[in-house]
Amino acid sequence: MANLTAAQVEADVDLLMGCLGANHREIPSAASLSKRSSILPLFAAVLSVLSTIIFYVSYYKDDASIAGFLNFFASEGWYLVAITAGIGLFVFLMTYNNQLTYLCLPSNLRNESLIISHIGKIVRKSVIIFCSLMILSSLLSGVSVWFALAVPALLLMLFVITSILVSAEINRLGAGLALEKISNLIKKI
Known part of the structure; x- marks a missing residue:
């Protein structure tokens, strides 16, 4: 992101506030929110399997077979998938709230806003990096079981690190107070 001036950030925040205050808010459907929020947890669950x-x-x-795998999965293999599902449920619920705030903004505003587009780029890069690490860990799970356990750990780290990066960027841009007002306005709705 190129250097921005405080005036550009302030104008962008005013644009966001004006759009939300002028009853241009969009109310996303529960189905679309659920679909968007479940992508990463389902991806991690598939990688765990x-x-x-x-x-x-x-x-x-030498003894690998489908029946043997089903027996292994029923006795001890399901632990990894259960751990991933638990962490995935937590990530789903937290992402659902974040998606709700994001999708309340009209799509043209999401594309025009400097702050929102910059935050979107940060989130996309984080997701790509962590998904790549999850795939690599899944493929290396034949070497050590610790690589298999890295999949749910990476999912949780993705959520935590992305939240930290987004918060840091909002504060760096000085838009934290305005976005907090937007969030409070959306909560009142």
């Missing part, structure tokens, strides 16, 4: 399969095949090389 894949990690379990890769670990089973590498550990039981």
Whole structure:
């Protein structure tokens, strides 16, 4: 992001506030919010199942079979998927709230706003990096079970680090107070 002046940030915040105050808010459907919020947790759950399969095949090389995998999964393999599902539920609920705030802004405003587009770029880069690490960990789970356990840990780290980065950028831009007002306005709705 290029250097911005305080006047540009203030004008962008005024644009956001004006749009929300002028009854141009969009009310996203619960289905669209759920769909957008469940993408990463479902992706991590699929990678956990894949990690379990890769670990089973590498550990039981000669004796690997579908029936053997189902037995392994029923006895101890489900732990990893259950951990990922628990963390995924937490991430889903927190992401649902974030998506609600984001999708209340009209789509043309989301594209025009310097602050929102900059935050979107940060979130996209974080998601790409952490999803790549989750895929790599899943593929390496045949080497060690610790790589399989890295998938739910990376999902949780993605949420925490993205939240920290977004908060830091909002504060760096000096838009924290205005975005807090926007958030409070949306909560009142």
